[in-house]
Amino acid sequence: MSAKMEHDGQQDVQDHSKSGGRxxxxxxxxxxxxxxVLPFALMLGMLAVFGIWQMLSEKRAYSLSERRLxxxxxxxxxxxxxxxxxxxxxxxxxxxxxxxxxxWITMKTYCGLLxxxxxxxxxxxxxxxxxxxxxxxxxxxxxxxxxxxxxxxxFLKDMQEEGAQHVRVMLVPTADSIWEYKLSPxxxxxxxxxxxxxxSLMLDECGLSECYVDVWEGLSACAEEQIYYKTDHHWTMxxxxxxxxxxxxxxxxAGSMPDGVLxxxxxxxxxxxxxxxxxxxxxxxxxxxxxxxxLVFPPWSDEERYRVEYDGGESESDSLYERRHVxxxxxxxxxxxxxxxxxxxxxxxxxxxxxxxxxxxxxxVDASGNMTAEGKPLRSLxxxxxxxxxxxxxxxxxxxxxxxMIDLRYYNGSLHTLxxxxxxxxxxxxxxxxxxxxxxxxxxLGK
Amino acid sequence: MIFAGFTFLFRFLPIVLIAYMxxxxxxxxxxxxxxxxxxxxxxxxxxxxxMLFSTVSDYWHGRRIDAAKKAGKPKAAKGFLISSIVINxxxxxxxxxxxxxxxxxxxxxxxxxxxxxxxxxxxxxxYTFQTMSYSIDVYRGEAKVQxxxxxxxxxxxxxxxxxxxxxxRYADIEDRMKDRxxxxxxxxxxxxxxxxxxxxxxxxxxxxxxxxxxxxAAPPAGMPVLTGWLGILAYGLxxxxxxxxYSDMAIGLGAIFGxxxxxxxxxxxxxxxxxxxxxxxHMTLQKxxxxxxYYPLGGNRKGLKRQIFNLLVVWGxxxxxxxxxGNFLAWGLYFGFWLVLEKVFLQRALTRLPRVFGHxxxxxxxxxxxxLFTHTNLAEAGQYMARMLAIPLxxxxxxxxxxxxxxxxxxxxxxxxxxxxxxxGLLLLGAVGxxxxxxxxxxxxxLDGKKWxxxxxxxxxxxxxxxxxxxxxxxxxxxxxx
Numbered sequence: 063m064s065a066k067m068e069h070d071g072q073q074d075v076q077d078h079s080k081s082g083g084r085x086x087x088x089x090x091x092x093x094x095x096x097x098x099v100l101p102f103a104l105m106l107g108m109l110a111v112f113g114i115w116q117m118l119s120e121k122r123a124y125s126l127s128e129r130r131l132x133x134x135x136x137x138x139x140x141x142x143x144x145x146x147x148x149x150x151x152x153x154x155x156x157x158x159x160x161x162x163x164x165x166w167i168t169m170k171t172y173c174g175l176l177x178x179x180x181x182x183x184x185x186x187x188x189x190x191x192x193x194x195x196x197x198x199x200x201x202x203x204x205x206x207x208x209x210x211x212x213x214x215x216x217f218l219k220d221m222q223e224e225g226a227q228h229v230r231v232m233l234v235p236t237a238d239s240i241w242e243y244k245l246s247p248x249x250x251x252x253x254x255x256x257x258x259x260x261x262s263l264m265l266d267e268c269g270l271s272e273c274y275v276d277v278w279e280g281l282s283a284c285a286e287e288q289i290y291y292k293t294d295h296h297w298t299m300x301x302x303x304x305x306x307x308x309x310x311x312x313x314x315x316a317g318s319m320p321d322g323v324l325x326x327x328x329x330x331x332x333x334x335x336x337x338x339x340x341x342x343x344x345x346x347x348x349x350x351x352x353x354x355x356x357l358v359f360p361p362w363s364d365e366e367r368y369r370v371e372y373d374g375g376e377s378e379s380d381s382l383y384e385r386r387h388v389x390x391x392x393x394x395x396x397x398x399x400x401x402x403x404x405x406x407x408x409x410x411x412x413x414x415x416x417x418x419x420x421x422x423x424x425x426x427v428d429a430s431g432n433m434t435a436e437g438k439p440l441r442s443l444x445x446x447x448x449x450x451x452x453x454x455x456x457x458x459x460x461x462x463x464x465x466x467m468i469d470l471r472y473y474n475g476s477l478h479t480l481x482x483x484x485x486x487x488x489x490x491x492x493x494x495x496x497x498x499x500x501x502x503x504x505x506x507l508g509k
Numbered sequence: 510m511i512f513a514g515f516t517f518l519f520r521f522l523p524i525v526l527i528a529y530m531x532x533x534x535x536x537x538x539x540x541x542x543x544x545x546x547x548x549x550x551x552x553x554x555x556x557x558x559x560m561l562f563s564t565v566s567d568y569w570h571g572r573r574i575d576a577a578k579k580a581g582k583p584k585a586a587k588g589f590l591i592s593s594i595v596i597n598x599x600x601x602x603x604x605x606x607x608x609x610x611x612x613x614x615x616x617x618x619x620x621x622x623x624x625x626x627x628x629x630x631x632x633x634x635x636y637t638f639q640t641m642s643y644s645i646d647v648y649r650g651e652a653k654v655q656x657x658x659x660x661x662x663x664x665x666x667x668x669x670x671x672x673x674x675x676x677x678r679y680a681d682i683e684d685r686m687k688d689r690x691x692x693x694x695x696x697x698x699x700x701x702x703x704x705x706x707x708x709x710x711x712x713x714x715x716x717x718x719x720x721x722x723x724x725x726a727a728p729p730a731g732m733p734v735l736t737g738w739l740g741i742l743a744y745g746l747x748x749x750x751x752x753x754x755y756s757d758m759a760i761g762l763g764a765i766f767g768x769x770x771x772x773x774x775x776x777x778x779x780x781x782x783x784x785x786x787x788x789x790x791h792m793t794l795q796k797x798x799x800x801x802x803y804y805p806l807g808g809n810r811k812g813l814k815r816q817i818f819n820l821l822v823v824w825g826x827x828x829x830x831x832x833x834x835g836n837f838l839a840w841g842l843y844f845g846f847w848l849v850l851e852k853v854f855l856q857r858a859l860t861r862l863p864r865v866f867g868h869x870x871x872x873x874x875x876x877x878x879x880x881l882f883t884h885t886n887l888a889e890a891g892q893y894m895a896r897m898l899a900i901p902l903x904x905x906x907x908x909x910x911x912x913x914x915x916x917x918x919x920x921x922x923x924x925x926x927x928x929x930x931x932x933x934g935l936l937l938l939g940a941v942g943x944x945x946x947x948x949x950x951x952x953x954x955x956l957d958g959k960k961w962x963x964x965x966x967x968x969x970x971x972x973x974x975x976x977x978x979x980x981x982x983x984x985x986x987x988x989x990x991x
Contacts, residue, residue: 099693101963102765105700106526108971113519149516149551156515157979166979173973177934183980200726248927 115161122159126391127167127344132158167347180246182346188244191351192292193342194237196245197496202252207499211261214491214498217507218270221489228488230312231265232275233258233495234297234305234450237290240281254278254495275312280304291353294340296394297494299356299453300326306457309490330359334388334396355393357383362460369408372399382407382456397452403472407455407465444486446470446477446507451492462488470506477509510551511672512758513710513978521548529766530691537689538663541766545666549631552672556630559600564665566596567640568658571647575654586648593644597637604630609833632672634830638797640665643679645801652680660686669762673755675773676793682768689767699764701963706757708970709750711977713939717747720932729892730902735921737897739928741876744883746939749778752791771796778943781867782859783847783874794830798823816852821845831882836890840881847874 125132136142136151143149160166171182180187186194214231221229238245239254255278262274281289281304289301297305307323335355343349370379379399387395398405442464445451451467458465466486468477481489491507498504510517525544532540550557570593577586608624615622643664646652655661664686670677724732724740732740756773763770777790787795799808806819821842828841851859859867877894884890895902899920929936941947951957 095693097960098697100960101697101967102693102700104964105704105967105971106523108968109518110523110527112975113523116515116519144554146552146554149510153514153516156519160515160975160979163979166976169972169976170980173976177938179931179934181931246927246930248923248925248930250923250927 112161116156116159119159119161125158125163127164127347129341129344135159164344164347168349169347171346171348185342185346186238186245186249187346187348188241190244190292191348192237192241192244192290193346193348193351194241194244194290195295195342195345196238196249197236197252197254199250199252202496202499206502210499210501210504213505213507215264215268215270217491218265218273219268220508222270226489228313229273230275230309230488230490231273232277232305232309232490232492233261233498234277234492235281236295236494236496239495240278240285241290243285252496255282257495257499272312275308277305277308280308291338291340291342292351293338293343293348293353294394295342295494296340296453297450298353299331299358299456302450302454303329303358303457305454309458310461324361328361330361332357332359334385335393338393340394355388355396357396358456360457360460363456365411366459367410368459369410370398371406371408372402373404382459394449394452398455398467400452401449401469401472402467403469403474405467405469407459407467409459409463409465441488442466442484442486443488443490444468444481444484445490445492447490447492448494448497448501450494450497454492470503471501473506475509477507510548512755513707513715513974515978516551517548518707518978521551526765538657538660538686541668542659542663542666545663545668545671548668549666549671553631556633559604559630559633560636560666561662563597563600563636563640564662565658567593567644567665568655568661570596570644571654571661572656574644574648578648578650590644590648594641597641597644601633601637603627604633606829606833635674635676636665636671638676638794639678642676642797642801646678646680652678652683655679655686667763667768669766669768670759670770673752673759674791674793675756675759675770676797677768677770678793678797681771685768691767695767696765697960697963699761699766701967702761702764703758704761704967704970704974706754706759706761707974709754709757709942711974711981712970713935713942714747714750714754715977715981716932716935717743717750717939720928720935721747723928729889729896732893732896733919733921733925734896734899736925736928737893738876739925741879741893741897742936743932745778745876745879746936746943748879748882749774749943750939776943776945778872778875779868779945780871781864782851782856782871783844784851784856786871786875787844787848794827798827802826813852817849820848820852824848832885834885836881836885836887839887839890840878843878843881844874 121134122132123134124130133151133154135155136148138148142151167183171187174180174182175187181196184196186196188194218229218231235254235258238251242249242251245251258276258278262271262276265271265274281301284300284304287300288298289304290297303326310323333354333356336352338353338355339349339351340353343351368380368382370382372378377399382398383396384399385396387393387399392400394400398407441462443458443462443466445455445465445467447467447469448471455465455467466480466484468480493501493504510521512518521544525540528544529537529540546557546561549560553560570589573589574586574593577583577589604627608626611622611624614620643652643655647654655664664677664679664682667677720743721740724736724743729737753774760770760772771793773791773793775789775792777786780786780789803819803823806822807815808819809816824841824845825838826841827844828838831837831840847855859870877897880890880893880897881887884893892902948957956962
């Protein structure tokens with residue numbers, strides 16, 4: 063093909079030039095022809111090279127950075143061709159399987175930054191390079207939000223009628239509210255503070271004020287700290303510690319709870335990974351900011367043994383931290399192995415049954431034993447949650463002998479039956495606020 | 510297939526280009542015809558038959574008109590011409606306007622004639638206009654009859670300009686039908702033009718589209734005044750870059766294949782009157798209506814009253830050509846109104862005022878025009894315009910809650926500034942790019958025509974477009990509706 067074009071280019075030039083020796087002219091013309099065709103050849107070359115690269119490259123089934131399955135090559139059928147769904151799927155396949163998919167996103171974000179756009183893929187890139195997911199009012203507010211609010215209220219009222227004392231709700235604000243000072247002064251994400259104020263008033267009106275756990279106050283007081291990851295939409299272990307503070311405070315006069323919370327410095331911490339890049343980094347494709355994955359060991363955990371049972375026995379562990387996720391695809395799964403429909407944590411204290419000795423050692427732990435006479439755990443928590451709870455639960459082992467975590471996104475059973483069978487002493491609903499308002503499975507609270 | 514898609518860019522286009530270059534000359538038209546049919550069928554596997562029917566019909570009519578003329582039977586020739594026009598308009602009317610007319614009929618009479626609910630065949634407004642122009646030109650003696658079915662089929666279906674123009678009249682490319690040598694220089698210019706068009710579409714139009722969508726996500730009643738203006742500025746730039754980008758891609762591809770398509774845009778936002786704006790906006794459509802409607806009606810040769818009538822007819826038709834909906838008719842007549850005013854006195858007044866008045870007047874008139882153009886619901890268009898003019902509107906209660914920050918209207922709110930800062934750089938780039946300045950500077954610095962600069966520019970544009978295309982699930986194409 064190129065020979066032909068060169069030839070044409072050559073002719074072109076020969077038509078126009080009238081001077082110079084014949085042989086020399088021919089050689090120059092050859093070069094000029096090449097030069098003339100350069101832009102076209104480059105365009106064709108780029109399209110062809112990327113096309114062939116796409117064809118030959120190994121096809122991925124899953125995109126880690128996007129957390130979704132990628133489209134695969136569709137197989138045409140008469141039907142799918144006639145209704146053009148094959149063509150649409152083919153376009154999706156080419157887009158999804160385009161070589162170096164993630165690098166293109168990075169390039170796009172930097173182009174935007176060059177033009178002053180700090181927002182990319184729904185993530186705001188703050189000047190301190192925190193990547194903060196934005197929740198806009200129009201996506202958070204709506205039918206689902208109203209329905210979920212109603213479901214939660216109904217659930218709390220039902221619990222109240224049944225005489226349950228220890229029911230709590232923690233709606234955790236996300237980074238775009240607590241860290242609003244890092245955003246552009248004109249950015250107006252969904253006002254989580256106003257929502258939480260309204261929500262707590264609503265609980266007051268229903269006589270449910272003791273259910274409300276005020277996480278906002280504690281988090282906003284620590285807004286200068288690393289309470290959220292810079293590259294992920296979760297709160298950090300430190301953020302969760304503040305949540306734990308708020309949770310314990312809500313039980314401050316409930317007797318059987320620890321009187322106060324130990325200072326952060328009395329907890330042993332272990333940094334297991336210092337190059338964590340989470341979901342918000344993936345969304346805007348910026349990977350030059352690092353986060354730390356920290357494991358936290360409260361003093362009392364030295365005296366505790368855990369049995370963690372996932373999804374009704376599908377897998378088991380003796381630790382709250384799954385270190386195999388360190389450095390892996392989803393390091394946040396270090397905390398309680400990520401999301402499972404059901405996670406049951408059983409806590410035993412001391413070595414074996416000598417609980418009294420163990421209690422003496424750990425000081426503030428409730429002095430009674432682990433089990434009642436019938437062999438049921440003395441204090442047990444039912445926790446309906448999203449992934450924010452995974453880093454929060456490690457702080458709770460002091461208070462409970464058994465913690466049952468239910469992720470309503472994956473749990474299909476009846477909560478009602480579960481509660482009747484198990485007689486949990488405490489109930490907690492913990493979500494990050496925007497997720498609670500937009501998640502479509504919250505209605506299962508009423509099941 | 511759309512130009513700014515992976516299937517086209519990384520499969521169809523490289524394969525067709527390489528095949529075209531190695532193909533022997535005598536088969537090139539056949540190859541382009543085949544490629545164009547595949548291109549069209551990729552989006553319209555059924556309606557491709559409709560396009561083929563239109564092709565065969567006008568090919569046959571052209572031959573008959575020519576034969577009748579040569580046999581000295583002008584009446585028969587006219588008969589065939591009318592038959593050709595009727596078939597084309599009937600096709601367009603049936604697929605594009607039937608439901609609209611039925612809806613109006615139902616509204617007026619209270620009947621409930623069921624709607625046809627046919628999807629609009631891709632590009633039908635463009636190819637029926639092209640085939641019609643062929644029959645008329647043959648009748649008028651402005652084009653020679655085409656006696657090769659494949660060549661004619663290639664002209665009708667030619668994929669670079671099939672879906673969104675420019676509207677290429679047969680007479681425009683008649684001389685290139687057979688003899689189109691591959692010329693390196695022309696192909697390189699075509700490549701540059703194509704890359705520029707792709708960049709306009711992907712890097713600018715789509716981004717302005719996102720801004721426009723953000724602004725119109727909330728109901729217009731509570732919108733601050735400045736947000737309204739920012740929105741319509743974004744929309745005006747989106748539609749310009751979308752459409753002129755598509756035309757650039759078409760012209761560029763045409764050049765690569767050896768054609769010279771007519772220009773379609775000439776920096777319209779630089780105009781100093783509405784008449785000038787439409788001499789520089791979608792030029793091929795304006796020329797089509799001028800030579801096949803306006804002048805045959807008498808143009809400006811039969812007195813002012815008749816000219817005003819002619820203008821309104823042409824602009825009513827131009828309006829509904831863009832879509833079968835009341836707002837497009839209103840859009841056309843709105844500009845017809847300005848054109849009449851300009852003919853009567855405004856143009857003369859403008860020439861006496863400083864140039865800036867002409868620019869301001871034109872941009873404002875066009876901005877309000879876009880509001881009509883984009884709102885198929887005329888009531889919403891009215892609300893939007895009211896907010897642009899700072900007329901307070903009562904906000905429905907539910908909407909006020911949902912709109913949150915923007916409830917109550919006012920002149921501006923935090924979102925206005927947020928969007929302005931987020932998109933400021935892009936808007937500036939868009940505004941400058943819509944003028945002659947970049948071309949002027951390139952010439953001034955003697956950068957134009959340097960092939961290595963073209964090559965670097967193409968490479969950068971293509972890489973950026975790939976990044977934005979990979980990133981964007983957001984890739985709607987505005988002109989598919991027409």
